Amino acid sequence: SAVISQKPSRDICQRGTSLTIQCQVDSQVTMMFWYRQQPGQSLTLIATANQGSEATYESGFVIDKFPISRPNLTFSTLTVSNMSPEDSSIYLCSVEDTGLAGINEQFFGPGTRLTVL
Amino acid sequence: GQSLEQPSEVTAVEGAIVQINCTYQTSGFYGLSWYQQHDGGAPTFLSYNALDGLEETGRFSSFLSRSDSYGYLLLQELQMKDSASYFCAGGGDDKIIFGKGTRLHILP
Numbered sequence: 001s002a003v004i005s006q007k008p009s010r011d012i013c014q015r016g017t018s019l020t021i022q023c024q025v026d027s028q029v030t031m032m033f034w035y036r037q038q039p040g041q042s043l044t045l046i047a048t049a050n051q052g053s054e055a056t057y058e059s060g061f062v063i064d065k066f067p068i069s070r071p072n073l074t075f076s077t078l079t080v081s082n083m084s085p086e087d088s089s090i091y092l093c094s095v096e097d098t099g100l101a102g103i104n105e106q107f108f109g110p111g112t113r114l115t116v117l
Numbered sequence: 118g119q120s121l122e123q124p125s126e127v128t129a130v131e132g133a134i135v136q137i138n139c140t141y142q143t144s145g146f147y148g149l150s151w152y153q154q155h156d157g158g159a160p161t162f163l164s165y166n167a168l169d170g171l172e173e174t175g176r177f178s179s180f181l182s183r184s185d186s187y188g189y190l191l192l193q194e195l196q197m198k199d200s201a202s203y204f205c206a207g208g209g210d211d212k213i214i215f216g217k218g219t220r221l222h223i224l225p
Contacts, residue, residue: 043160099162106160108160
């Protein structure tokens with residue numbers, strides 16, 4: 001099973017600035033996923049990041065606003081650009097890996113809690 | 118489009134049994150998963166159904182009916198620590214989509 005770390009765990013940012021969130025996995029994985037979760041809400045998939053190719057963005061999310069890097073099989077970054085208060089949310093990195101029961105599971109990082117003033 | 122529908126919240130008594138339902142509409146569906154998320158924590162995997170029927174893991178069971186596009190999570194012998202949000206998630210097209218989550222309140 002994969003163990004995922006994220007940095008920073010939380011941040012408070014000013015409107016108009018950008019924040020880059022880092023995600024590190026302890027094993028090589030093909031696909032990494034970035035989700036956003038508003039407090040008390042569900043997880044919304046932002047994009048899927050594959051190593052060596054452009055990220056695939058979901059409807060409502062664009063590369064200019066959420067550029068993603070995937071330089072290798074264990075690391076990815078998500079940048080939230082030109083932030084506004086509406087971007088305040090928890091951002092979660094996730095990977096799919098085989099769990100203890102031999103089933104493919106999605107493992108999540110601890111999340112980055114972003115507050116935009 | 119892809120969507121998963123589940124109740125927004127459910128209340129049950131400690132020691133009882135509770136069922137959380139999920140209906141879905143996803144393209145290329147290959148299975149239904151359930152995740153638990155405590156306040157302030159990350160989602161954690163509970164169970165997965167690829168085939169119709171019941172999967173049991175300790176106090177938790179999950180059921181899937183592909184013909185009905187329906188599944189449920191069954192929690193038995195409820196404990197206060199089970200108070201959390203529960204998400205059903207459907208897989209398809211190389212990504213997983215999550216339902217809006219069901220907040221489970223447990224009364225002593």
